[in-house]
Amino acid sequence: GSTIGILGGGQLGRMIASAAAQLGYRTHVLAPDRESVAAQTASSLTRADYHNRIVLADFAAQCDVVTYEFENIAVEPVAWLGDRVPVHPSPVSLRVAQDRLAEKAFVADLGGTPARWAAVDSRAALDAAIATIGTPAVLKTTRMGYDGKGQARLMSAADADAAWEAVGGPAVLEAFVTFTHEFSILLVRDHHGNMVSYPPPWNEHADGILARSTVPAPAPIAAHWTQAAALTGRIADALGHVGMLTCEFFATADGPVFNEMAPRVHNSGHWTIEGAVTSQFENHVRAICGLPLGDTGLTGTAVTMENLIGEEADCWAELLAEPGAHLHLYGKRESRPGRKMGHVTRVTR
Numbered sequence: 482g483s484t485i486g487i488l489g490g491g492q493l494g495r496m497i498a499s500a501a502a503q504l505g506y507r508t509h510v511l512a513p514d515r516e517s518v519a520a521q522t523a524s525s526l527t528r529a530d531y532h533n534r535i536v537l538a539d540f541a542a543q544c545d546v547v548t549y550e551f552e553n554i555a556v557e558p559v560a561w562l563g564d565r566v567p568v569h570p571s572p573v574s575l576r577v578a579q580d581r582l583a584e585k586a587f588v589a590d591l592g593g594t595p596a597r598w599a600a601v602d603s604r605a606a607l608d609a610a611i612a613t614i615g616t617p618a619v620l621k622t623t624r625m626g627y628d629g630k631g632q633a634r635l636m637s638a639a640d641a642d643a644a645w646e647a648v649g650g651p652a653v654l655e656a657f658v659t660f661t662h663e664f665s666i667l668l669v670r671d672h673h674g675n676m677v678s679y680p681p682p683w684n685e686h687a688d689g690i691l692a693r694s695t696v697p698a699p700a701p702i703a704a705h706w707t708q709a710a711a712l713t714g715r716i717a718d719a720l721g722h723v724g725m726l727t728c729e730f731f732a733t734a735d736g737p738v739f740n741e742m743a744p745r746v747h748n749s750g751h752w753t754i755e756g757a758v759t760s761q762f763e764n765h766v767r768a769i770c771g772l773p774l775g776d777t778g779l780t781g782t783a784v785t786m787e788n789l790i791g792e793e794a795d796c797w798a799e800l801l802a803e804p805g806a807h808l809h810l811y812g813k814r815e816s817r818p819g820r821k822m823g824h825v826t827r828v829t830r
C-alpha cells in the first residue's frame with residue numbers, strides 16, 4: 482500500500498492515522514518528539530525539524546502524499562515538500578488559514594461576513610482599532626492561537642493595556658459578536674472539485690475551548706446551514722482545497738457570521754467517527770488519496786460529542802460502564818488544566 486505523510490503529532494494526526502490504516506495505508510508522522518500521540522498509531526515517525534532539508538527530503542521520499550493536522554507550521558517547508566510530493570491541502574490553504582487577517586480578507590472577498598475587524602501591530606494601533614471597532618471586542622493574536630489561547634476580551638477602552646500586555650502584536654481586534662449559537666461546517670473536497678459536507682454541529686465552548694458538539698443542531702442553526710455551507714464551498718473552491726475544511730460560524734439575527742477556518746479535520750467533527758456513515762478522518766484520507774468521497778449522513782437520530790479536558794478524563798471507568806458511550810483517550814502522558822485528553826460520543830439510534 483501507499484504511505485501517507487502527516488505533519489504534526491497531535492490527536493488529529495492520530496485519528497487520521499487510524500482511518501488511513503483501515504483503508505490499507507501506512508502513515509509516516511513527522512512530529513516534534515516520540516511522545517507525540519500520533520506516533521503511537523502511525524506506522525513510523527521522523528523527529529520533526531521542519532527546516533532541515535535532509536529530514537524533509539527523507540520524509541518526502543518515504544511518502545506518496547503528505548497532509549498536515551495543524552496549521553501552526555511554517556508555509557515554506559510545506560511548499561518545499563510540495564515540490565517533491567503531492568501535499569493536500571496545498572500550501573495555499575495553509576497560508577490563508579494560519580493568518581487571521583488573511584482568512585478574514587479572503588472570506589469577505591467571497592461574500593462571507595466576519596465580525597468587523599482591524600489589524601493591530603502596535604499599542605497605538607490598538608487605540609485606533611478600538612476607536613473604529615468599539616467595545617466589547619476581542620483582541621486575538623494573528624497567528625498560532627488555538628483553544629482560545631492568545632486572546633483577550635476588552636469590555637471597554639480601559640482594558641486596552643491589559644489586552645496588549647496579554648496578547649501583543651501582530652494581532653487583530655474583532656467586534657464582539659452577539660450570537661445565539663456557534664456551529665461549524667465540516668466540508669470535504671476532492672481533487673475533481675466534488676464536495677460533501679456534514680450536518681452542522683452546534684458547538685458549545687467553555688473558556689474558549691470546545692466543550693460539546695450536538696447534531697442535529699437546533700433550529701436557529703438549521704436556518705443558517707445552507708448559507709454557511711455555500712460559503713464554505715466557495716472558500717474550498719477558491720483555495721483549490723483538497724481534504725477536509727472546517728469553518729466556524731456564529732448564528733446571529735443577521736445570519737451566519739464567519740469566525741475562523743481550519744484547513745483540516747476538526748474537533749467539532751469528532752462525532753462523525755461513530756455518528757456519521759463516513760468519519761471526517763476517513764473522508765480526509767479518501768480526498769487526499771484520490772478515492773471517492775463517502776456518505777456524510779448520520780448513523781442515528783442524534784449525536785453528542787463531549788471533550789474530556791484536563792482531569793475530566795479520569796472518569797473513563799464510568800464512561801466505559803455506560804452502554805453506548807464511545808470513549809476515546811488520546812494517550813497523553815500528562816493531564817493539564819485546559820488540555821484535551823479525550824472525548825466521548827453518544828449516538829441515539
Ligand code: ATP
Nearest residue numbers: 596619626627628629630655656657658686689741
Ligand atoms: P480554536 O482554533 O481552538 O477553535 P481559537 O483559539 O482559534 O480556537 P476562536 O475560535 O477565535 O479561538 O475563539 C474561541 C471562542 O471564543 C469562540 O468559539 C467563541 O466562543 C469565542 N469568540 C471568539 N471570537 C469571538 C467574537 N468576536 N465574539 C464573540 N465570541 C467570540
Ligand code: MG
Nearest residue numbers: 626627628741
Ligand atoms: Mg482557531
Ligand code: MG
Nearest residue numbers: 628729740741
Ligand atoms: Mg475556533
